[in-house]
Amino acid sequence: WVYLSTLIKILIFFLMVSCCICFQPSFLDFLHRVLISNLQTEIEKQIGYRSSRKRRSEFQYDYEVYHPLEEIRSWMFEMNRTHPHLVDLFSIGQSYEGRPLYVLQLGKRTRPFKKAVWIDCGVHAREWIGPAFCQWFVKEALNSYQHDSSMRRLMNQLNFYIMPVFNVDGYHYSWKTDRFWRKTRSKIPKYHCRGVDANRNWKVKWCDEGASLHPCDDTYCGPFPESEPEVKAVAKFLRKHRKRVKAYISIHAYAQMLLYPYSYKYATIPNFNCVESAAQNAVSALYSAYGVRYRYGPASTTLYVSSGSSIDWAYKNGIPYAFAFELRDTGYYGFLLPETLIHPTCTETMRAVKTIASGLLKKCTK
Known part of the structure; x- marks a missing residue:
């Protein structure tokens, strides 16, 4: 009877498994799920074959496709040429490979020392x-x-410093060679690997938790803080203008989050209430466009702990509002966000950034 009972249990178990496999295909989803069936095809949709993509003139610049570095640079010069009363174009330095680091200054020339x-x-x-x-x-x-x-008020009372491509060498390389390249392109002595994570290279708890000392890792912090000329150039510019720059915003992807300091530790920033309120208002404004939900909070607890980040550095250097956006999506497309989603993603993010900027014109007393 004992053997018969055991045999019956085994038969019932295998019958249940067979039923799950035969009649519930979703059971296999626990093992794996294909998100993108042909990765190369998705990459080619974005990189082009650009010769076959319908090209537009400079006066019909398409903001709903991705552009290589050369086209973005030409566009920056065009913006400077066609809007001289609102735009200034300047370089703050050179990249490792010698490319200029261009920044656009937007704002009405009403007075010399506006908030920025x-x-x-x-x-x-x-x-x-x-x-x-x-x-x-x-x-x-x-x-x-x-x-x-509302935008006219912001442009009249604030200056906006816009750096469309921070990591110019890496961005160029992602178009020409490796679509999923993350780091800069600096050479590392004695290693065949190249590049440093430009968001682990800032002089704030440099190369502590959440950063790597190994040059081949994606989160490599570099040989020393500000070793990357791109990071050093931006840090120098922000130090020079720290009395006027009241908000630092860095745009990343992906995760649908709005993050603020600290990244490197689990602690509350001194002006937490003001920053938390600004983040909440920004996320609400973003949600109002298409109903897309963003999480918000300190980077260390909302995303993960990372040292040497730009928002921690900006905050430590006197910029009271320091934010990092992680734009769409949450992982289905990941870094290959389709061009069809550029318009809604940018539209909703525009509302959030405008909300943060508008908050600077009001005094937070919390």
Whole structure:
């Protein structure tokens, strides 16, 4: 009887498993699920074959496709040429491979010492939606200046420093060679690996938790703080203008989050209430566009602990509002966010950034 009972249990178990496999295909999803069936095809949709993609003239610049570095640079010069009363173009230095690090200054020349907002995009090369947003922001700010009273007020009372591509060498490399490249392109002595994570290279708890000392890792912190000329150039500019720059915003992807300090430790920043309120308002404004939900909070607890980050550095150097956006999506497309999603992603992010900027015109007393 004992043997018969055991045999019956075994038969019932195998029958249940067979039923799950035969009649419930979703059972196999626990093992794996294919998100993108042909990765190369998705990459080619974005990189082009650009010769077969419909090209537009400079006067019909397409903000709903991804652009290589050369086209973004030409676009920056065009913005400077066609909007001389609102735009200044300048370089803050050179990259490791000798490319200029261009920044656009947006704002009405009303007085010399206005408050300022810094926005950088493309710190990590493969996050192409970042540079797309920076271009979108400039386009929207300039085109709506005359008819949008809220944007006109921001442009009159604030200056915006926009760096569309922070990691110019890495971004160029992601177009030409490796679509998923993340780091800069500096050479590391005695190693065949190249590049440093530009968001682990800042002089704040450098190369502590969440960063790597190994040059071949994606989170390599570099041989020393500000070893990367790109990081050093931005840090130098922000130190020079720290009395006027009141908000630092860095655009990344992906995760749908709005993060603020600290990244390197589990601790509450002194002006937590003001920053938390600004983040909440920004996420609410973003949600109002298409109903997309963003999480928000300190980077260490909302995402993960990381040392040597730009938002921690900005905050430690006197910029009271330091934010990092992680734009769409949450992992289905990841770094290969389709061009069809550029418009909604940038539209909703524009609302969030405008909300943060508008908050600077009000005094937070919390």
